[in-house]
Each structure stands twice: as C-alpha cells, then as structure tokens.
Amino acid sequence: MTVAVELLRALPKVELHCHIEGTMRPETVMDLARRNHVPLPANDVRDLYRYRSLDEFLSVFWLVQSVLVSRDDWARLAYESVVDAAAAGRVYAEVFVTPARHLAAGQSLRGVLAGLGEGLAAGDADTGCRTMLIVDMDRAYGPDAGRQLVEGLAQLRRAGAVGTERVLGIGMDSTEIGVDPLGYVPAYRAAAAAGLRRTGHQGENSPATAVAAVVEQLGAERVDHGLSLAHDAALVQRFADRRVPLxxxxxxxxxxxxxxxxxxxxxxxxLRAAGVLVTINTDDPALTNLDLAREYAACAQAWGWDFDQMVDLAVDGVSASWLDEADKRALAERIRTEAVRLRPAPDPLAGS
Ligand SMILES: [Zn+2]
Structure with missing residues (x-):
C-alpha cells in the first residue's frame, strides 16, 4: 500500500523535532559562505550533503552552520525554513536551535534569537504557519555551558528581548557517548524554575536507562529520538502509561x-502499538533531501500504513506539542476536518 505524497503534503501537520540549522537551502549555504568569506571544500554544497558516517555528517553540519554570522543571516535562515516547511504542509512547529558553537565564536544569544525571531515572524506571516523555538544545549560543550545557556536565556526572557517570545523551552542534543545525562540536572532545574518547557535528545547512542533518566531525573516532558527505549519492555510500558512523547x-x-x-x-x-505517544519528524531535512510530506510518505510505504493511520499520527503530533489545551483541540479539529476532505475514495477494485 502507498499513500500519495501529494495527499500527505496537503494534510496539515505538526513538527516537533527539526533543527533549524539543518534546514538551510544549499543555495543559501553557498551565498552566505561567499558573503561571510567562509571557505567551502566543494563548489556545489550538494556535493557536501553526502556522507558515510555520523562523524562525517556532524562535520558537514558544522560547516553549514558556520556560514551564519550576522543577525540577518539567522533571519534569512528562519524565514526560508518556515516557507519550505509550509510547502510540505507543516502548520505548527517547535524547532531547535543549538547556539553553543556560535556563542563560542563570539556571537550573542540575544543576536541569534533576535534574527530567528524576526525571520520566523516574517515566515509565519507569509504562510499562516506558527513556528516556535526550543533552545538546545550542545552536550559537546559540557553541563556547565548548558546551565549558563539556560540562565542566559531566562535572563533575556525576563528582559523581554526580541525573539524570546518564540522560545517555549529547552533541550539538549549532539553527542551522547561518554555523557552522563545526570550532569544536566542543574540546567534542567534552572529551566523548570524559569518556567521553560523541557525535552532532550537521548537514546541514539545510549541505553534505555539513559532515556528514562531524561524524563525521571531531569524532568523532561518528552524525549527526542528515544530509540533505545524499545529494548526495555518495562520502560516502554512506563512511557506508554504516562504518555511521555517520543x-x-x-x-x-x-x-x-x-x-x-x-x-x-x-x-x-x-512503540506505537505498545501505547507510546510517538511523532514523525524530519530532524535535518536539507541535509537529507527530505521534507515532512516525504517523511510521512516514506513511513506510510515502509510500514504499510493507510491515509487514516497517517492522519492519526498527525493528530498525535498535536497531543505531543506544547500548545495549550484550547489550541490543541482547535488544531486537531483542523487536521481531522481537512482529512475528511482529502480522504481518498475506496478503491472499487480492492478485494474485501
Ligand atoms: Zn535531532
């Protein structure tokens, strides 16, 4: 069974796991590299967007991000990111930004968020989308840098700095190997005290117990990836019972x-069959030649899921979001209504 990608493109969708730096158009990478005098090892950035390992991916990912220098660069990235996602049917998103490397290179969190806020506002205005931000700690920089980032963010929010009105919460990403999630307890405590929502990448390269620790010790409300959870039936049950989203x-x-x-x-x-609240997302779509509609289509095809099952998944994205309850109800209703309009007629030739 396949569900047409155009049908899934027209279905309104939510995205909760997308790194804004990983949405940069190849032309924009080239353009900003030229303007900011960042040497690229290839004439066509599309040649860079091919890699054989996670390490190779991470080095390309940093190269791409290193072209972001000014507030205007961040605004352009954010604007194009919203426009491109809207073309795939994304109507609401909570996207990550991981500013540690840029801060280490001398940029300010205030400047990064101001540029992003400006670009997201313009993109949302042009497309009718709503795009919010999650500021991620980069584990490669350690727990102290993470806590400082959270405290700096909380301070900017209190001061009403531009762009902070878009920030819903915090998370953490980058390497998991050799990192004890519990080191991030102070950062997550500071985030909770500042009224920030909390998530965290875990379970790509760490055991199920680390995934559980992110929720049970750090107080995260959801987990990004959480792959290794599937190896521990008791923990799967716990996540299902508490409806902790992955x-x-x-x-x-x-x-x-x-x-x-x-x-x-x-x-x-x-995981879904076991009752866990799971959502489908693109992660770094520009670097994997992906968009949210194609991701939905790839999943439907791989798992043999029909249109109605994909609609249910889209609605689960709403449940897992940090929208307030009234907005959740309205968006779920919008998805269901649009799905009725889009639902393909039953195939008269299909067997009973
Ligand atoms: Zn990610």
Missing part, C-alpha cells in the same frame, strides 16, 4: 545515524 525521525535514523538499514526496521510502529 519525537522520532525514521529517515534520519537510517541516513544519519545508520541505526537501521531501512525505515521498515524502525521501532516506531512497535
């Missing part, structure tokens, strides 16, 4: 993390 990225897990040979082997269907 924001999953099947194609990324195949292409970037090499965690599975194909999307068909991805544990999302098993």
């Amino acid at each position: 924001t999953m990225c099947p194609t990324s897990n195949v292409v970037i993390a090499n965690a599975f040979p194909t999307v068909a082997e991805h544990p999302l269907p098993r």
Whole structure:
C-alpha cells in the first residue's frame, strides 16, 4: 500500500523535532559562505550533503552552520525554513536551535534569537504557519555551558528581548557517548524554575536507562529520538502509561545515524502499538533531501500504513506539542476536518 505524497503534503501537520540549522537551502549555504568569506571544500554544497558516517555528517553540519554570522543571516535562515516547511504542509512547529558553537565564536544569544525571531515572524506571516523555538544545549560543550545557556536565556526572557517570545523551552542534543545525562540536572532545574518547557535528545547512542533518566531525573516532558527505549519492555510500558512523547525521525535514523538499514526496521510502529505517544519528524531535512510530506510518505510505504493511520499520527503530533489545551483541540479539529476532505475514495477494485 502507498499513500500519495501529494495527499500527505496537503494534510496539515505538526513538527516537533527539526533543527533549524539543518534546514538551510544549499543555495543559501553557498551565498552566505561567499558573503561571510567562509571557505567551502566543494563548489556545489550538494556535493557536501553526502556522507558515510555520523562523524562525517556532524562535520558537514558544522560547516553549514558556520556560514551564519550576522543577525540577518539567522533571519534569512528562519524565514526560508518556515516557507519550505509550509510547502510540505507543516502548520505548527517547535524547532531547535543549538547556539553553543556560535556563542563560542563570539556571537550573542540575544543576536541569534533576535534574527530567528524576526525571520520566523516574517515566515509565519507569509504562510499562516506558527513556528516556535526550543533552545538546545550542545552536550559537546559540557553541563556547565548548558546551565549558563539556560540562565542566559531566562535572563533575556525576563528582559523581554526580541525573539524570546518564540522560545517555549529547552533541550539538549549532539553527542551522547561518554555523557552522563545526570550532569544536566542543574540546567534542567534552572529551566523548570524559569518556567521553560523541557525535552532532550537521548537514546541514539545510549541505553534505555539513559532515556528514562531524561524524563525521571531531569524532568523532561518528552524525549527526542528515544530509540533505545524499545529494548526495555518495562520502560516502554512506563512511557506508554504516562504518555511521555517520543519525537522520532525514521529517515534520519537510517541516513544519519545508520541505526537501521531501512525505515521498515524502525521501532516506531512497535512503540506505537505498545501505547507510546510517538511523532514523525524530519530532524535535518536539507541535509537529507527530505521534507515532512516525504517523511510521512516514506513511513506510510515502509510500514504499510493507510491515509487514516497517517492522519492519526498527525493528530498525535498535536497531543505531543506544547500548545495549550484550547489550541490543541482547535488544531486537531483542523487536521481531522481537512482529512475528511482529502480522504481518498475506496478503491472499487480492492478485494474485501
Ligand atoms: Zn535531532
């Protein structure tokens, strides 16, 4: 069974796991590199967007991000990111930004958020989307830098700095190997005290107990990826009982993390069958030649899911979001209504 990608493109969708730096158009990478005098090792950035390992991916990812220098660069990235996602049917998103490297290179969090806020506002105004931000700590910089980032963010919010009105919460990403999630307890405590929502990447390269620690010790409300959870039936049950969402990225897990040979082997269907609240997302779509409609289509094809099952998944994205309850109800209703309009007529030739 296949569900037409155009049908899934027209379906309103939510995205909760997308790194804004990973949405940069190849032309924009080239353009900003020229303007900011950042040497690129290839004449066509599309040649860079091919890699054989996670390490290679991470070095390309940093190269791409290093072209972002001024507030205007961040605004352009944010604007184009919203426009491109809207073309795939994304209507609401909570996207990550991981500013540690840029801060280490001398940029200010105030400037990064001001540029992003400006670009997201313009993109949302042009498309009718709503795009919010999650500021991620980069684990490569350690827990102290993470706590400082959260405290700096809280301070900017209190001061009403431009762009902070878009920030819903915090998370953490980058390497998991050799990192004890519990080191981030002070950062997550500071975030909770500042009224920020909390998530965290875990379970790509760490055991199920680390995924559980992010929720149970750090107080995160959801987990990004959470792949290894599938290895521990008791923890799967606990996540299902508490409806702790996992924001999953099947194609990324195949292409970037090499965690599975194909999307068909991805544990999302098993976790969902066990009652876990799972969502489908693109992670770094520009670097994997992806958009949210194509990701939905790839998943439907790999798992043999029909249009109605994909609609249910889209609605689960709303449940897992940090919208308030009234907005959740309205958006879920919008998706269901649009789905009725889009639903393909039954195939008269199909067997009973
Ligand atoms: Zn991610």
